[in-house]
Amino acid sequence: MTENRRILIDSLPEGALETSNYNLVTESIPLAGSGEILCRTLAISIDAGSRAGLQGSASYAGAPRTGVVMNGTALARIEDSKLAGFQPGDLVTCPAGWQDYSVQTQQTASLIPSDGDPVRYLGVLGGTGLTAYFGLFNIGQPNPGETVVVSAAAGAVGHLVGQMARTRDCHAIGVAGSDEKCHRLVTELGFDAAVNYREGNFRQALKDACPNGIDIYFDNTGGEILGSALFRMNQNGRIVCCGVVSQYDTSNPASGPKGIPGLLINKRLTMQGFLVFDYLNQYEAARSTIKGWLANGELKPWQDAYEGLESAPRALVDLLAGGNAGKRIVRVAE
Numbered sequence: 001m002t003e004n005r006r007i008l009i010d011s012l013p014e015g016a017l018e019t020s021n022y023n024l025v026t027e028s029i030p031l032a033g034s035g036e037i038l039c040r041t042l043a044i045s046i047d048a049g050s051r052a053g054l055q056g057s058a059s060y061a062g063a064p065r066t067g068v069v070m071n072g073t074a075l076a077r078i079e080d081s082k083l084a085g086f087q088p089g090d091l092v093t094c095p096a097g098w099q100d101y102s103v104q105t106q107q108t109a110s111l112i113p114s115d116g117d118p119v120r121y122l123g124v125l126g127g128t129g130l131t132a133y134f135g136l137f138n139i140g141q142p143n144p145g146e147t148v149v150v151s152a153a154a155g156a157v158g159h160l161v162g163q164m165a166r167t168r169d170c171h172a173i174g175v176a177g178s179d180e181k182c183h184r185l186v187t188e189l190g191f192d193a194a195v196n197y198r199e200g201n202f203r204q205a206l207k208d209a210c211p212n213g214i215d216i217y218f219d220n221t222g223g224e225i226l227g228s229a230l231f232r233m234n235q236n237g238r239i240v241c242c243g244v245v246s247q248y249d250t251s252n253p254a255s256g257p258k259g260i261p262g263l264l265i266n267k268r269l270t271m272q273g274f275l276v277f278d279y280l281n282q283y284e285a286a287r288s289t290i291k292g293w294l295a296n297g298e299l300k301p302w303q304d305a306y307e308g309l310e311s312a313p314r315a316l317v318d319l320l321a322g323g324n325a326g327k328r329i330v331r332v333a334e
Contacts, residue, residue, distance in 0.1 A: 039076035123327035227257030302326020
């Protein structure tokens, strides 16, 4: 390839995100300077949190802008290196965004060891798996026998949280958006139960699935699901605030659920948000544990993929509509 395709944010969405908010342009391949590496994108992570950046609700992403490459973590191969310790052919993860080529530095690129499928470093061994791990164990602090409920349970983070909870002998209850997803969570991943939030009797179904209440609620959605979980929380329960996907794809996010702060006070609940970057110095220890679960079959990561850089906008729009099961990526090159 002699050109660099780049997908730019052409306009900020006024309502739900559309593929027309993006524009594909072609430019020259950049050159690596001193202390830099030229990276060829092989696959891109598609994450709901990217939509929060376009909304302006993710402070770590900066103010939303047009005319720039859409952000995203990539698996990439080094094509040229002027940086010691990084050789052509090495694989890295880096914040390349939606483009074929990018220039990275030692601060932005992380070498991937040759220990299996490298795409896993976009998912279960990357930010997705680490988010599930630190949210559940560092904030949720599960104990054997407790009930852990996770929303968006068939999503990239959620389907891992439930399985990780089972490694601590917890009862894992998933909340997902279809009967098919709920069935797969139970039969394929070992969740104790799963509830379809689109059911008309969702609140009762959640109550039935958690007869002993909820000790840990891992929240990926916010909105009505969070509101329902709040009223099922046990005394001294913990609410892990990971994402608010129900409020990302709109220009008018809803207000928070009823019962706060009253329920927090009366039930002595802990409700805490976090970012995976908070635990940077613990990444390798967490990866070691996750690799152990993968090796012995306690953790079974789901992944779905779109093909071709040009499909990235459609992949994100579909993900926001609940079309994914597990980690979504876009394969850009072999």
